[in-house]
Structures are given as C-alpha cells and as structure tokens.
Amino acid sequence: MEKTIFRYSSPGRIGVALPVLDVPETAIPENYMRKEPIGLPQVTEGQTMRHFVRLSSMNFNIEQGLYPLGSCTMKYNPRLHEFLARIEGLSSVHPLSGDSAVQGTLELMHKLGESLCEITGFDAVTLQPAAGAQGEFAGLMLIKKWQEDRGQTHRNEVLMPDSAHGTNPATSTLAGLKVISVKSNEHGRVDVEDLRSKAGENTCAFMLTNPNTLGIFESNIEEITKIVHDAGALNYMDGANMNALLGIARPGDMGFDVCHLNLHKTFSTPHGGGGPGAGPVCCKEILRPFLPASSVEKTEDGYSMRDRTGKSLGRLLAFHGNVGVLYRAYAYIRTLGPSGLREVSEVALINANYMKARLKPYFDVPNDDGPCMHEFVASGAAMAKKGVKTLDIAKRLLDYGFHAPTIYFPLIVKEALMIEPTETESLESLDAFIDAMISIAGEVDEKPHLVNDAPVNTPVLRLDEVKAVKDLCLVEPIE
C-alpha cells in the first residue's frame, strides 16, 4: 500500500518557489491572519510526483483500457479537446470579467447552446447546471414552475418507469414531488397501459431515459409522450444515454419538453473522478421563461452575459457553470461535425450489438428481442445459482485487466451486468474483453474459487464494502 503524503513529510523540505510579488502588497487584517501553521506536508517536488504517479498506477483509467461501465459512457476523450480548453485566453478568464473582456468565451458558450438545441430538437438552453443531477433538478423545476404558473399547483406526482436511474426519484423528492413508479413490460419497455392508468390530474411530469437503462429504445415513445401531454403533464428526458442518439433521433421530436445532457459523458470530458461535469438543460419554448439565471445573449454589440429575471428559477451556481467542460464539448462538436456525431452513435450501437451477440451464448440477456442501442444488460442469475454472484464476476474482470461493467442495476434485472463499450474501442479491444468474459464463464463451472476469491492481481484484494460504508474514516491522525 502507498502511504499518505503526510507520512513523507520532514520539516524544512519544500517543493515550490513562489514567484516574485508583482502587485502592491496589502496588509491582511489581523483577524484573518492564521495563528498556527496548518500542517501541510513538507515534501520535495520529486517525492510529490512519485507519490501521485504511484497512486495513479494503482487506479484503473480509460487511458489504460476498456471501461464498459453501463450508463456512464466511459469513452476515450481526445487530447485535442484538452489542449483547446487550456488555451490561455480561455483558461485564464475570470467569471467576474466584464463582457467586453471575455467575448471569445461568451461566443463559444452561445454557439454551444445553439448546437445542443439543434442536437436535441429544443428551443432554449441553460448551460449553468454543474452536473447531470443538477440538470435533472433544474429540468424538473422548470416543469413544476410551469405547472404552478398555469394554476396547477396541486400536481405533485412524477411518474417514472421502474428501470429509472436512481437520480430520478432523488431529484423528484428534492423538488418536493412524489414518485409514482410505472411498470416495465416483458420487453423491458414502459408498460403503456400502466402509464395510462397512472397519468392523471395530479401528474406533474413523466421522467424517462431513452434509450432506457436496459439499452432498449422506447419504440412507443410518441404514444407515451402523448398520454402524458393529454393528462396535462410534461415529459422530461434523462439524457444520460444520449450517446446512442446523436444525429439519429432528437428528444424534442419524440414529444419530450425538456432534457438534460451530461456533457462529461457524451461530449468529451474525462469523468469518473468526481467532476467537474456539466449538465446543460434544453427545453421547449414554453419553458424558456423559467430557465435559471445566467444566460448568454447575442446582441448588436457582441455577446452579453445576462441574469434572467421575472419567472426564472434563479441561480443554481454562483457563476455560469463549469466553463472548462463547456469548451471541451464545443470543441468535440465542431471537430466531429454533424456526420461525425452521427457516426459516434452508430459505432457505439454497432459495438454494443457485437458484444451482445458474442456474449449471448455464455450469459443470459433478458428482454432481448432485437438489436440493442449503445448498451445491454446481461444477467448472472444462472451463475448465482451455482454460487458465483455477479459481484464475483465483476471482481474477476479486474484480474483480467478490465474495469467491470455496472452491476446490480437496473434493479429489474437480477444479478445485472450492464455493459456499455462505447464507440472509441477497437475490434481488438472489444474481442479481448469478450474473451475475458467467456473465460470467466468457463471458470464459474470449472474453477469457481478463482472467481469467488477475485481479485488477486490488483493492488488491494477484495475490499470489505460493508465496513467501508459503516466505519468510513477519511482522517489520518498526524502526530
């Protein structure tokens, strides 16, 4: 195990030399002055570099290999977009700069908003939400505000399928609304009759991910969104799976009224390390008045950052969103162009279907009645009966040098393995992962202890996840 950096500390070591002061010195008021040292580790640059490189080599990352974490779209992010986002004129802007000093940034933000509206088929956008869950919250609040604005304050129910992402019920609860679950049918799609029976005068909104969390396109989508509209409610699309639809289908055309996009998933920002992300929300014209504050407008004199007032939700963040993620997204959209974006989704679909076809003889794929979209859900239920659970299979994959798929989600599939290869994997890399899965399926029958005891090739062996939840300790005592 690697020690924490505090353990390398020795008094007097130092790894940085601060630049010469080039602004007038101002005295810091006494009450803001620190009375004692804060106990930062005292280490050299070399020690610091080696410590973090060692830590990074214990971690698994997308630069290292295939990372098929379903519904997370762990694709390779081209270095070009990193480079562009770090150009000094972009990376050194300050959110309190006057409009005239940041015209380039404002233009990129405005054009990104227009592009996202075109990709999703909507009329208006906010770039402010800092991540997908905040985008969901903003989107659902738009609908709630719209309902209240037309006097429908009693509508307090949000319908969603039983395959919904966990963030959907969490968002609804945070917005003060009640969750009503709608059943999935035998094909893994929304049970239209169940939806019809539950949509009514108390329905505020319907939340749906399309393609859904089983990687299946909701082929009745026009009927579904019409049922919701006829009940006086609006349709929210969770854009988590947008990587399947770029340039092929648009939520706005399917009858949705609002959707969020996870720019860090679909539009090229490295993610999985805790952020930052960006969750812009696109919506139909009727919801525009309620959008959060902070909007980039095009005027005769250039671009201007304005605070929306009136019926606006107000601010979701102190400033204008995670602008670095917005730069990368714009760079991604412009380098690929319309046909390139469509190809992203086409290849994502082909890769997932190839993987499904090759794995199907070895793993059950429930609800499999045709091609899947960008991901599919296999079930380890038959193997669990032999004493090897999906968790064991996931751990064994680490021994083979792959990140595990999403497991135990969606909840409607027992012992679920949710696999999303993404478009950035080569045929060789897809085959290597499939071969590892087939090899593990053989071990389940012949040498189950190898799977039950996995992982053995990782920096740490099987972790006690229960202890990690119950007795989590993030503080190291320093003598």
Added chain:
Amino acid sequence: MSNIPENVRYTETHEWVRKEGDKYIIGLTDHAQHEMGEIVMAELPEVGAEATKGDSMGGLEAVKTAEDFYSPLDGEVAEINEELEANPSLINEDPFAAGWLFAVKTSDDSQFDALLTPEEYKTHIGE
C-alpha cells in the same frame, strides 16, 4: 431456498406481517434481505405516523442498492425497532424476529387476511 415461515403473512413488496396482541409487526423477508445484501442503514417512520397501505414507510440501504419498504395495512405506526439504528444488520441476521421494522395498529383486520399466504409468497418469488 429462502426461509418462509408459516406463521406470518406476506406482501408482493417483500414485507412479512405478524399479528401480536392489538398490533401487527412488520419486517423484511429473508428472500429480500438476501437479495439486498448486508443492510447498512435503516430509515424508519416516526411513531404515530399515518400508515397507508402501499405507501412507502421508510428506506433500507445496502452497499450497492437502496429500497423503500411499504405499509401492508392502513393504520398508525405504533412502534419502531429502535435497535436497527445502531445495528441495521439485524435485518440480515434475524429478519423474522430481532430484525423487525415497525408495528402498525389498525381497526381493519380484513386487510391482514387478504395478504399473501406463505404458499402464495413462495410462488411470487419463484421458489
């Protein structure tokens, strides 16, 4: 195979119900605790809260999943299992006794009689 005691009734959402004096004791079935894995937190209703058949009364968290549990009866929460706050894994260790969740007082005994029998629950979970 899950433990499905004969002396209690069941719901489709995996609660068990046992009549005890003037109250109904409610807990999570052995099948459900096994599916969830070790439970690390139990959020229980307040004593005196209204219980409505089919409504969520609280939630259980395991390492990888969180599930609501539901009231099988209309009535009022008469008691909760306070031991679970310090030791939620009682639900895994002893689901039908020490791991009970909450108790409901009801004036309508017919709702209890309409709950699933052990045989029906067994069919419901496919065993």
